[in-house]
Amino acid sequence: KQEVTQIPAALSVPEGENLVLNCSFTDSAIYNLQWFRQDPGKGLTSLLLIQSSQREQTSGRLNASLDKSSGRSTLYIAASQPGDSATYLCAVWISGGYNKLIFGAGTRLAVHP
Amino acid sequence: NAGVTQTPKFQVLKTGQSMTLQCAQDMNHNSMYWYRQDPGMGLRLIYYSASEGTTDKGEVPNGYNVSRLNKREFSLRLESAAPSQTSVYFCASSGGGEQYFGPGTRLTVT
Numbered sequence: 001k002q003e004v005t006q007i008p009a010a011l012s013v014p015e016g017e018n019l020v021l022n023c024s025f026t027d028s029a030i031y032n033l034q035w036f037r038q039d040p041g042k043g044l045t046s047l048l049l050i051q052s053s054q055r056e057q058t059s060g061r062l063n064a065s066l067d068k069s070s071g072r073s074t075l076y077i078a079a080s081q082p083g084d085s086a087t088y089l090c091a092v093w094i095s096g097g098y099n100k101l102i103f104g105a106g107t108r109l110a111v112h113p
Numbered sequence: 114n115a116g117v118t119q120t121p122k123f124q125v126l127k128t129g130q131s132m133t134l135q136c137a138q139d140m141n142h143n144s145m146y147w148y149r150q151d152p153g154m155g156l157r158l159i160y161y162s163a164s165e166g167t168t169d170k171g172e173v174p175n176g177y178n179v180s181r182l183n184k185r186e187f188s189l190r191l192e193s194a195a196p197s198q199t200s201v202y203f204c205a206s207s208g209g210g211e212q213y214f215g216p217g218t219r220l221t222v223t
Contacts, residue, residue: 032210034211036214046211046212046213091208095115
């Protein structure tokens with residue numbers, strides 16, 4: 001059974017720091033990995049999608065990497081800002097009857113001025 | 114292009130009452146999903162629809178029914194609400210290997 005773990009569960013940093021959020025999954029038979037952001041009381045916003053043939057994706061100050069063989073992904077946030085404060089969720093796409101996403105529990109990030 | 118929309122945003126029900134959560138997407142996606150999100154449990158899949166006219170159970174389907182009315186709309190029905198169904202419900206659709214979420218419905222059952 002696929003399980004997704006995110007470390008750390010919570011993180012509090014001063015503005016300007018570079019951050020690394022970690023995601024690990026138990027079964028390397030995934031075909032995509034997606035990172036989401038969730039603000040309190042809101043829905044999920046897709047940040048980055050890494051297809052299984054890719055090693056990384058970049059969007060602005062965000063960079064996500066994927067190593068399927070070791071079952072790991074990292075989300076790198078450069079020069080963090082208070083507006084980055086949110087919960088970040090990692091999810092892997094698997095197939096098995098139907099294609100579905102398996103979510104990690106998230107990393108709650110607080111960036112203080 | 115509104116993406117995925119959900120109604121209502123908030124709802125309070127008494128135990129035993131019924132209600133339907135509505136979801137629509139305008140991205141022409143075949144696949145649609147209903148999740149619930151609870152503290153400490155993360156997001157769990159309730160039901161899934163691969164295409165119009167088809168639905169499948171997810172991880173936690175008990176107490177729920179769904180209808181895929183057409184390609185755009187996918188509704189979730191609680192026939193007899195229970196306090197254990199207090200949660201935030203998210204609808205999503207997927208296309209191009211990526212999933213898109215609605216804003217959620219916060220449901221409280223007393």
